[in-house]
Amino acid sequence: MFASVLGLGIGGGGTPIGSASNIVALSAAHQAGVSIPWPTYLKRARPHAFAALAIANLLGLFRA
Secondary structure, three states: OHHHHHHHHHHHHHOOOOOHHHHHHHHHHHHOOOOOOHHHHHHHHHHHHHHHHHHHHHHHHHHO
């Protein structure tokens, strides 16, 4: 279970190609002329991904 939480949290929220919503948002930004390079995306997304992982871990600890 922990591996699933870790993989989904980092893959889905922490990378631009981890979820469909990230791909759609980056595609829309690209069509509007806004370039979001990979390092910039990771710098902005990392705190949110780690917060989601922390919350998921806390919920997993208290639910077990």
